[in-house]
Structure formats: structure tokens, C-alpha cells
Amino acid sequence: MKIDATGGNDVAAADVTPLVQLVAPDGSRVVDDAGAGLRERVARLTTADLRAMYRDMVLTRRFDDEATALQRQGELALYAQSRGQEAAQVGSAHALAPQDYVFPSYREHGVLHVRGVDPVDRLRLYRGEDHGGWDPNEHNVHLYTLVIGSHALHATGYAMGIQRDGLVGTGDAGRDAAVVTYFGDGATSQGDVNEALVFAAVNNAPVVFFCQNNQWAISEPTTKQSRVPIYKRGEGFGVPSVRVDGNDVLACYAVAAEALERAHSGGGPTFVEAYTYRMGAHTTSDDPSRYRDRAEEEHWRRRDPVERLEALLRAEDGWDETWAADLQAEADAYGERLRDGVRALGAPxxxxxxxxxxxxxxxxxxxxxxxxxxxxxxxxxxxxxx
Amino acid sequence: MSSTQTLTFARAITEGLRASLESDDKVMLMGEDIGRLGGVFRVTDGLQKDFGEARVVDTPLAESGILGTAIGLALRGYRPVCEIQFDGFVFPAYDQITTQLAKMRYRSRGRVEVPVVIRIPYGGGIGAVEHHSESPEALFAHTAGLRVVSPATPQDAYDMMRAAIASPDPVLFFEPKGRYWSKADVALGGPVPDGVLDSARVARTGDDVTLVAYGPTVATALKAADALAAEGTSAEVVDLRAISPIDVTAVAESVCRTGRCVVVHEAPSFLGVGAEIAARVSDECFYALEAPVQRVAGFHAPYPVAKLEHEYLPSVDRVLDAVDRALAY
Structure with missing residues (x-):
């Protein structure tokens, strides 16, 4: 564990809550006693694995930039950016087994990318062409849910169904299943999220509550949601809870993998608070300059999750200029395909x-x-x- | 195996639940106190003992949690039947029902379905305290994606429960709690009759006036029809059974013949089921009408204290008064 005064808003500046971190912002590995088990999990990852994560983060950011531009051009009605949260999303999604099921909120573009949901389909909702856009059972990813926190209960009920199907604690890694639900700091104030924790706890349901604390619920800082660190809320329900550096993709991967292992084996739910930052606006309709200052944004810009993984790859000889140039070209082609695909969507x-x-x-x-x-x-x- | 037994209304629902639990192992019951206690009205009496705690689930005391987890279970292939203990306690689950349950099929373009049944004991007349006597059915009928039904007889309670659980759509199943202890012969077993979730039933035939009712007021309407017969007026009683959808064809067929329509329900008249019936009757029977559609319903006041509820609820006298007004035109 590392004591991290991350700064961010008023509470974050004073916040010295222990935080799981495996890679420091400069790209160096963090070595401490508390993280030993988690370090073991990431020690198994090869350079190819790290590059795969990096690729997913780069393409997720490209998706974000393209979608934002498409909204500005009038091609999308709205868009909610995931910029800054790529490590939390990609890292946790890499820990999922194919048979696991995801209940996202509406900003989990990185998770959906890793699960293979078609990028054009992911924008149908924001285009105003569909309320969903993909087949939830094709990639085990439920549709985006706009009513904050409602889906935490669906995730818990789905996990109760997995229990009834006898797919928990079989010891077969190819069969044991679990659910991950994603939501934000603001959602932890919703009754439905709290009720989901109650139902998950008393049923010992195989569900991971993955909260991305991005510091802002539109214009309201976390101080307007909670007077304790968000992850402490899970503990009150008897759910093992942890705060992880949400901008450290390896830490997010390891913490999610540990939580999923607990769920798969019959150990029940886990609450993860991924401490991160919404680098962009809430949505394309929002104007953060009205409620937060540039110094804070600059502070977090220096902790950019994509840059951190790049620094790690460079520090450990995982970086290769040809590979990086190829990835850039792939991102360009991906962007073009996305633009063409979205513009080709008509109205039903x-x-x-x-x-x-x-x-x-x-x-x-x-x-x-x-x-x-x-x-x-x-x-x-x-x-x-x- | 079919057989006929004399059952209370409540017991007929129990048998409907039991038959569904036996025929489909994905069916499960969820609710507060429905296990060892058998529910506050004993509708689930004995079912946990027979089907186990994984299928008859005592849930935490949180209605939104019950509905939200039921949606998740349904997405996983289960068919949850949720008990809301009393009408007035459904509102913590209102968000899950209207924003999530009702829309899930639609927003997925039919790729997923959520066959959840919500049992709600509703209506007054039992001398209860606040929030225990209300009739919120119109609030749900206004939301597309939900089916809303209310049986009036033990036979329909048994058949409609089986049909509701078998339906691929979410069904709000309003149980007239004041009728729980009424008895009738019920034919058990056999296939679920077609159409019980979306067709009205003529409970009594007549020529001079049509009384439209559902759930608890069907009995009131039948008593009023008896009284009218003694005075020489022939009243037809149409039991809607479903209020989403409303069987407009059956109502119109009757009213176009009798020329007069009185709608009877416990819920407030303002923007209620009776208002919709009046509009549809004016569409379908305009030239046949001898009088404006009359409504006998609850008032636009919160459900009153138990000592006053019999002045609030539609009574036989108030139905007769409305029929008199219709006949006097």
C-alpha cells in the first residue's frame, strides 16, 4: 500500500487514504509489503500482455476523441467521455473471464472495447438511433443504463442467478462465473447501489462492485456524496473493500482479478473503488470550467494513465518504435472506420x-x-x- | 390431473403459484416474509417448505432491491414472482418497474426479456392503517411495456396467475385483498385458458345498462345488478380482468347494446381507468349512447382513515345512484 495524497478537489487534497498502487506515475514499479499478492498476479503478465493493455487504452482514447468530434459535428446527440479512466476500465476488463457478465453505466467505453462490442454499435445510443445498440448476450455485456445505480441491482440479481445455476465454486476456471458492475462515485449515494450491496452481502453473490471515483458527479465533488472515502461504504455492508489507483492499469487489473477470483470461488462480493479522474467533461453538454479549476485538471493531467503505461513499457524495454507507429496507424484506421460507420447510421x-x-x-x-x-x-x- | 375444489381467493392464488413452481423450475418467488411465515396474507403458505429457500426467497426489506434483483434474475433466465406486501409499499420499486422493467425488452430491441410478475395485494375495506388500502393500478397501466391485471374470482385468480407467470412480459398482478377470504369452486389443473390476461369477462348479462368493474368492485357491481333486477332494470356486468390492455371491444359490444355505461373502481376517478373507458366508449358507441358514461370511484383525496373508508369506497348504493342518473337522461 502506498499513502497517496493525490490532490484533486478539497477532500482529495486532504485524503491520505491507503491506495493500492503497483506502478508509480513515473512508470516505476512500486514495491511494498502489502502489495505482494497483487504483484504476483501482474508478474505473470508478459510484455505482449502489457502491450495489449496499452493498445486497448490507446484505442479507447481514440474512440473518445472521435466520438467527441462527431458530437461537435452534429453526428451524435450527446457523448459521455471516458478520458482519464482508461486504466480503470481496461485493467479491470482484462481480468474478466469470457463467461463473466458486465453491467456498465454509460461511460464504460474501455470495458466494452475489451469485451469486443462493436464501436459503431456503442454509439447508437448517443446518436439517438437506438436505446441500446448491441446484443447483451453476444459479449456478456448488458446495455448502458442511464438511471444512475439501477443496474447495480440487476448485476446482483444476475449473480444470484449464476449461484442458482451452480456456476460458483465448481473449481473449473472455464465454468465459474461472476458479474462486474461499473458505476461512479455519485451512484454510491443512490438507494439502489446500497440495496444492491445489502442483497449481494446476504446472498454472498458473485458480484464485483467496481466504482470509478472520478472525483466529479457532473459538478458535484465527492464531498457532496460522502464524508468517508467511498470504499469505506462497502465495508459497512460486510463486503471486502479496497481503494486502488484507478490510473494504474496493472493495479486495477490485479485488484479486479483478485475480486473475481473471490467471486468465482464462492467468496462473495467485493467493492472496489478505483480512484481516478474524469479528465473531460461529464458529457458534451457540460462545462467543467464553471465548477473546477485548471490547477486541479493540470495535476491530474500529469497522472495520465496512458502515459503511465507508456513510461512503464519504456522503462522495461517493452517499447518499440515500429510497434508504436503501427499502433498509431491502427488507431487512425480505427478512427476513420468509426467516423464512416457512425455517419452511415440512419434513422430506423x-x-x-x-x-x-x-x-x-x-x-x-x-x-x-x-x-x-x-x-x-x-x-x-x-x-x-x- | 384436473380436479375441482372449493377454495378461498387467496388459496386459489397459492395453487396457481404452486402449479407454476411445479411445471417450470425457473419459476421462483421473492418477497418479504413469504417463506416460513407464508406472507402476511399466507398466500405463499407452505411453498418454501415444498420448494426450498432458493426458490421461495425471503428477501431483505427493500422493494427496489426486490424488483431490481428480480430483473437481473430474469435476464439470467429465471421467472421471478415478487410479492409487494401492500399496495402502498410498491413505490420504492416504482423506479425499477417503470424505468427498467417496462423498457428492457424495448430498449434491447427484443434481444432480452424480463418475465417478472409483481403481486400486489390492493384495495380497501379491511379496516387497515394508512398505505394499506390503496389502488395504484392506473399509475402502472400508464406505462408502456407493463401488463396490468386484476382477477375478481378465485378461478380467474388461479388461471390468471399461471398465465402471468408464463407470459414473456412483465405483469402487475393486483390482488383484491378484501376478496382474499371469499370462496368458490375452482377447477385445478388443465391448460391455462387463452386470453385471460387481455380479455374481459361478462360476469352477468343484461340489456339496460353496462356496469364495468374489475378486481374488488366486480362483487359490488354484481350486488348492484341484483338490486336493479328487483326494480326491473337489467344490468350487464363486464369484469375487465385486464386494465393494460383494456378489452375495449368487449366493453363497446356491451355498451353499444345497452346504451348506458357505469364504471366502478376503488381508485380515484380523476385520470383513472374510468376516464379511459369513458373516452373509448364515446369513440366506439357515440350514436348508441343514451347517457354520458358515469363513474363511481374513489375521491381525489388520500385514502381516508379506516373509520371513513366505507364512505370513500364505491358502495352498492353509489352504483345504484349512478345507474339512476344514467337512466334519467
Whole structure:
């Protein structure tokens, strides 16, 4: 453990809470007694593994930059950036087994990237073209949830289902399953997150509560959410809890792997607070200059998670200029594909608004759909006043 | 195996739950005090003993938690039946029901489904304290994606419960708690009848006026029809059974024939089910109507203290008064 006065907002500046850190901001490995078990987990990672994480973080940031630009060009209605949180998301996602299930909030672009959700599909919601965008069961990633914290309960219930399926503690790493739910510091004030911790604790459910404390819930700092460090909230429910440096991808990976191992083996839930920073705005509609100062942003810019992993790779001879140039080219191609893909998305046919409201016919929907179809046919070709 | 037994309304629901638990091992019950106690109304009596604690689950005392975890279980392939202890306690779960449960299929474009049933003992007349006698069904019927039903007889309670659990859609199952102890013969076993979740039932045929009711007020309407028959007025009683969707065809068929319609429900009249019925009847039966649609319902005041509830609730006399007004046009 390292005592880290990270600075950030008022509380963070005074915050000397122990924090799991395996790589310091300068890219050097942290060696202390407390982190021994976690260091063992990352010691198994090869240079290729670290480069894979770096690649995922770079592409996640490119996704972020492209999506932000697309919103500015009017191609997206809104976008919520993940900039600054790439290590927390990519590191934890790398710890997942294929059979594990993820319940994200709406900013987990790095997690979805690692799980293989198509990048264009990830922007359908923000385009206003779909309320979801992908098949949750294809990559074991549920849809984004916009009602803050609601999905923590879905994750817990899903984990209770895994228990009933007998897929906890089988000892078979290819079968044991768990759930990770992602949410932010603000969500920890929601009743649903607290109820999820109650249900997970009393059921010993295989679920990891992965809280990215990015210091800001739109304009409100964590001091408006809690008077104790966020991870302490988990402890009160009897859930093992830990704060990890959310900008240290290896620490996030190791802590998530440990929590998942606990869940898989029947040890129950874990609460992880990944201490990080929302480098961008809450969404493209937000203006952080109204509520936080540049010095704080600058402080965190020097702790950029992508730069930290680059520093580690360079320090340990994992960096190669040809590889780095290839990755840059890959990111450029990825960006172009994303831009083209999003611009090619149209609007769904109007009548689809009646689809899938119910699984079996519902007379009210059927009657309104029929009326709408006839109205559309009767007014086809006419100029529409809105 | 089918058989006919005389059962209370509550017991008929128990048997519906039991039949579903037996026929599908993904069915499970969740709620407060539903295990060893059997629920405060004993509707789940004996089921935990027979089906175990993993399938009949005593949950923490948190309604949003019950519904939210039920959604997760449903996403994993289970069919949870959640008991809300009393009508007035559903509101902590209102967010999960309306923003999550109702929309899950729609927002996934049909890629996932959440077949959750929510049992809610509702309505008044039992001398209860605050929050224990309310009728919030219209609040849920207003939300697309939910089915809302309320049986009025033990037979329907048994059949509709089995149909609700088998439905791929979320179903709000409103149980008229004042009728829990009424008895009738119930045919058990056999296939679930078609259409019980979305069709009305003519509980009594008649020619002069149509009384539209559901849940607890069907009995009131039938008593009023008896009294009217003694006065020489022939009343038809339509038991809606479902209020989302409403079987407008059945209501209109009756009202276009009788020319008069009185809607009876315990929930407040303002923006309630009766208002929707009145609008639809005016659409479908405009030229056949002899009088405006009358409503007999709760008032736009919070549910009153138990000592006053019989003045608040639709009574036989108030139904007769409304019929008189309709006949006087």
C-alpha cells in the first residue's frame, strides 16, 4: 500500500487514504509489503500482455476523441467521455473471464472495447438511433443504463442467478462465473447501489462492485456524496473493500482479478473503488470550467494513465518504435472506420417505435400502430408541419 | 390431473403459484416474509417448505432491491414472482418497474426479456392503517411495456396467475385483498385458458345498462345488478380482468347494446381507468349512447382513515345512484 495524497478537489487534497498502487506515475514499479499478492498476479503478465493493455487504452482514447468530434459535428446527440479512466476500465476488463457478465453505466467505453462490442454499435445510443445498440448476450455485456445505480441491482440479481445455476465454486476456471458492475462515485449515494450491496452481502453473490471515483458527479465533488472515502461504504455492508489507483492499469487489473477470483470461488462480493479522474467533461453538454479549476485538471493531467503505461513499457524495454507507429496507424484506421460507420447510421423506420414494447400482442399498441400506419400512408408525400 | 375444489381467493392464488413452481423450475418467488411465515396474507403458505429457500426467497426489506434483483434474475433466465406486501409499499420499486422493467425488452430491441410478475395485494375495506388500502393500478397501466391485471374470482385468480407467470412480459398482478377470504369452486389443473390476461369477462348479462368493474368492485357491481333486477332494470356486468390492455371491444359490444355505461373502481376517478373507458366508449358507441358514461370511484383525496373508508369506497348504493342518473337522461 502506498499513502497517496493525490490532490484533486478539497477532500482529495486532504485524503491520505491507503491506495493500492503497483506502478508509480513515473512508470516505476512500486514495491511494498502489502502489495505482494497483487504483484504476483501482474508478474505473470508478459510484455505482449502489457502491450495489449496499452493498445486497448490507446484505442479507447481514440474512440473518445472521435466520438467527441462527431458530437461537435452534429453526428451524435450527446457523448459521455471516458478520458482519464482508461486504466480503470481496461485493467479491470482484462481480468474478466469470457463467461463473466458486465453491467456498465454509460461511460464504460474501455470495458466494452475489451469485451469486443462493436464501436459503431456503442454509439447508437448517443446518436439517438437506438436505446441500446448491441446484443447483451453476444459479449456478456448488458446495455448502458442511464438511471444512475439501477443496474447495480440487476448485476446482483444476475449473480444470484449464476449461484442458482451452480456456476460458483465448481473449481473449473472455464465454468465459474461472476458479474462486474461499473458505476461512479455519485451512484454510491443512490438507494439502489446500497440495496444492491445489502442483497449481494446476504446472498454472498458473485458480484464485483467496481466504482470509478472520478472525483466529479457532473459538478458535484465527492464531498457532496460522502464524508468517508467511498470504499469505506462497502465495508459497512460486510463486503471486502479496497481503494486502488484507478490510473494504474496493472493495479486495477490485479485488484479486479483478485475480486473475481473471490467471486468465482464462492467468496462473495467485493467493492472496489478505483480512484481516478474524469479528465473531460461529464458529457458534451457540460462545462467543467464553471465548477473546477485548471490547477486541479493540470495535476491530474500529469497522472495520465496512458502515459503511465507508456513510461512503464519504456522503462522495461517493452517499447518499440515500429510497434508504436503501427499502433498509431491502427488507431487512425480505427478512427476513420468509426467516423464512416457512425455517419452511415440512419434513422430506423418510424413504425419500429411500436416494436418490442411487448413480447405478445397488446391491443393498445396494435391499435395505435395500425392508426399510425394508416395516417402515414394517407399523408405520404405531403409536407409535414412539426 | 384436473380436479375441482372449493377454495378461498387467496388459496386459489397459492395453487396457481404452486402449479407454476411445479411445471417450470425457473419459476421462483421473492418477497418479504413469504417463506416460513407464508406472507402476511399466507398466500405463499407452505411453498418454501415444498420448494426450498432458493426458490421461495425471503428477501431483505427493500422493494427496489426486490424488483431490481428480480430483473437481473430474469435476464439470467429465471421467472421471478415478487410479492409487494401492500399496495402502498410498491413505490420504492416504482423506479425499477417503470424505468427498467417496462423498457428492457424495448430498449434491447427484443434481444432480452424480463418475465417478472409483481403481486400486489390492493384495495380497501379491511379496516387497515394508512398505505394499506390503496389502488395504484392506473399509475402502472400508464406505462408502456407493463401488463396490468386484476382477477375478481378465485378461478380467474388461479388461471390468471399461471398465465402471468408464463407470459414473456412483465405483469402487475393486483390482488383484491378484501376478496382474499371469499370462496368458490375452482377447477385445478388443465391448460391455462387463452386470453385471460387481455380479455374481459361478462360476469352477468343484461340489456339496460353496462356496469364495468374489475378486481374488488366486480362483487359490488354484481350486488348492484341484483338490486336493479328487483326494480326491473337489467344490468350487464363486464369484469375487465385486464386494465393494460383494456378489452375495449368487449366493453363497446356491451355498451353499444345497452346504451348506458357505469364504471366502478376503488381508485380515484380523476385520470383513472374510468376516464379511459369513458373516452373509448364515446369513440366506439357515440350514436348508441343514451347517457354520458358515469363513474363511481374513489375521491381525489388520500385514502381516508379506516373509520371513513366505507364512505370513500364505491358502495352498492353509489352504483345504484349512478345507474339512476344514467337512466334519467
Amino acid at each position: 423506420p418510424a413504425e419500429t417505435m411500436f416494436d418490442h414494447v411487448y413480447g405478445t400482442e397488446h391491443a393498445q399498441v396494435a391499435a395505435e400502430q395500425k392508426w399510425f400506419r394508416e395516417y402515414e400512408a394517407a399523408t405520404a408525400g405531403e409536407e409535414v408541419a412539426r
